[in-house]
Amino acid sequence: MSDPVSSSSTPSSGSEASQKPAPAKRKRVNVRRPDVMALVQAEVEKHYRSSIVEKLRAKGGELTIGNTTIRLAKQFGFCYGVERAIDLAYATRKVFPDQRIFLIGEIIHNPDVNTQLRDMGIVSLPWKELGKEYDDLNAEDVVIVPAFGAPTSFMDKLGEVGCHVIDTTCGDVMKVWRRVRDYAKNSVTSIIHGKADHEETLATASRALGTNKDGHYIIILTIADANMLCDYILGKGDRESFMAQFGANCSDGFDPDIHFDRVGVANQTTMLQSETENLQDLIRNAVQERDGDTENYHVFDTICGATQERQNALFTMLDTEKQKPMDILLVVGGYNSSNTTHLAEIGQESLPTFFISNAKCMESLEQIIHYDLENKAEVTSDYPSIVSQDQPIIIGVTAGASCPNNIIESTIVRALELRGITQEELAAIS
Ligand code: SF4
Numbered sequence: 001m002s003d004p005v006s007s008s009s010t011p012s013s014g015s016e017a018s019q020k021p022a023p024a025k026r027k028r029v030n031v032r033r034p035d036v037m038a039l040v041q042a043e044v045e046k047h048y049r050s051s052i053v054e055k056l057r058a059k060g061g062e063l064t065i066g067n068t069t070i071r072l073a074k075q076f077g078f079c080y081g082v083e084r085a086i087d088l089a090y091a092t093r094k095v096f097p098d099q100r101i102f103l104i105g106e107i108i109h110n111p112d113v114n115t116q117l118r119d120m121g122i123v124s125l126p127w128k129e130l131g132k133e134y135d136d137l138n139a140e141d142v143v144i145v146p147a148f149g150a151p152t153s154f155m156d157k158l159g160e161v162g163c164h165v166i167d168t169t170c171g172d173v174m175k176v177w178r179r180v181r182d183y184a185k186n187s188v189t190s191i192i193h194g195k196a197d198h199e200e201t202l203a204t205a206s207r208a209l210g211t212n213k214d215g216h217y218i219i220i221l222t223i224a225d226a227n228m229l230c231d232y233i234l235g236k237g238d239r240e241s242f243m244a245q246f247g248a249n250c251s252d253g254f255d256p257d258i259h260f261d262r263v264g265v266a267n268q269t270t271m272l273q274s275e276t277e278n279l280q281d282l283i284r285n286a287v288q289e290r291d292g293d294t295e296n297y298h299v300f301d302t303i304c305g306a307t308q309e310r311q312n313a314l315f316t317m318l319d320t321e322k323q324k325p326m327d328i329l330l331v332v333g334g335y336n337s338s339n340t341t342h343l344a345e346i347g348q349e350s351l352p353t354f355f356i357s358n359a360k361c362m363e364s365l366e367q368i369i370h371y372d373l374e375n376k377a378e379v380t381s382d383y384p385s386i387v388s389q390d391q392p393i394i395i396g397v398t399a400g401a402s403c404p405n406n407i408i409e410s411t412i413v414r415a416l417e418l419r420g421i422t423q424e425e426l427a428a429i430s
Contacts, residue, residue: 031091031166040090047116048078048086050409052426063429067392068419070412071326075313077408079306079401081170082108085147088168093120096142096164102133103144104154105199107168108402109337111357127199130157137161149173149203172269172304173200177207179300180217183264184210188298189254190217191229191283193276194268196249198338201268208266209251216259219249226279230286233260263287264298270307270339270401272346306401307339314343314398318350326396328365329353332411333400335371335378340400344373347396354381358407359414393419 053072056063061072078086089107105127106114118124122144125133130153137143139162145155149169158165180190190208194201196219208217220226228245231237242256265283267276280299287297317326329347333340335357347353354370356362361369363380372379395415399408416426 031088031095033091033095036091036094037087039094040087043090044083044086048113048404048406050405052409052412053077053405055429056412065416065421065425065429066419067390068416068421069392069394070415071317071323071394071396072408072412073310073313073317073396073398075306075309076397076399077401077403077405079304079310081147081172081304081306082402085168085170086113088166089117089122089144090120092142092144092166093122099140099142099164101142101144102137103146104150105146105148107144107146109334109340109400110402110404110407111334112407113402113404127154128197128202130154134158134161137163139163142166145169146199147173148199149177150199151203151206152209153206169203170269170304172302172306173203176204176266176269176302179264179266179302180204180208180215181210183266183298184208184212184215186262187215188262188264189259190215191263191265192217192219192267193221193265193271193279194219195221195338198268200270200338204266204268205251216251216254218246218251218254218259220246220279223275223278223282226282229260230282232256233263233283233286233290235290262296262298264300266300267302268338269302269304270337270342271303272342273303273308273311276301276303307342310339310343310398310401311346314346317396317398318347324394326351326394328393329396329398330362330411330415331355331398331400332358332408333403337400337402340403341373343398343400344371347398348373351396352381356411359410362411362414362418365415365418 056070056072061074063070085107089103092101101122102125103117103122104125106124107117127150134157142164143158145165145167147168147170183190192201192204192208194204201219205217205219209215220229228237228242232242239256263283265280284294284297284299288294329351331340331344331347331353335355340355344353344355354368355373356368356370363369366382368381369378370381397408397412413423413426
């Protein structure tokens, strides 16, 4: 993974294109000093490490006590981008012990991690728009850019203020930015497959305007969106209804009668791969049908390796040809985490799946407070079957890229506790 900005306080350094010249007063600070990182590692380990998860991993991911089996995904939890972002946030506090430190939105989508940072005095700033809080910043302040990145307008504002900027944007997100900038340079409209209200997608959309800010983009999320877009490409769409549907999610001045001549697809790094591939096929076929070839169609699969690995690991867990099927699946992570949401979507296709934020959601194995993807709200399940302690059960556990091991551990401990297995019994397993 590229690591273009890990040790600089410079806003959008490396390939990141701030549209305004860097102010002279901007300070460069290396927060990745060995002495700092040694302290950070110790603290991060203390906060997020789990000996039980490590033990389970060492046992091949499966542990049976009595008639209860926990099956843990081979790949789960913190990805490299998230680990790096958290390390840098902790390092920032150490390098700037007495200065005001701010963070654009959330460092990652996990409530427990964000609470830790808040407890360290790191204050969250709005991420959807440049609120007045940004006018109150001064050159002595420190601002952390989260792993998702931030729109160019935010980076420009930080440049104007001249404050210290610790940019934790993941290298995989930057790869998407490079791609959409290239599209803009070549007059190709970016079709961004992602959530229009997600930090990463907003940041990517701003780069799709290109260096000269004359590029165009449209953000789509579902296959239904893609079908509507394809109809338009094929001359079957209605302009008014098209713009009513997508007007809020495209670049200023976007004209569907002009800007679909040349299109390029890019996706938010954490999308569901099968859906992204379907969507790419639909758009490719529409261009082929319209033009007779695919010269005006471009694509670059930008799902990150960590997202892909976690999705693949879940498919392996679900493979009943290789092992006994799981009875329930617990997907642990923040409800606003895109990659975790997709794990829950994959799970619920096959078995009772509960998307929970932490162990407290498990009031009992019959009643689990979990996030309902359809209604976008927490609900309490009433799930009386298979949970009698007399019956064997296989409980699957996986977690999104922003979920720390200590939260996974407490989930496993709680699930076992609900099956009458104590922490002591768990600890006794070698
Ligand atoms: S999920 Fe992927 S893109 Fe996001 S921080 Fe992790 S590695 Fe980077």
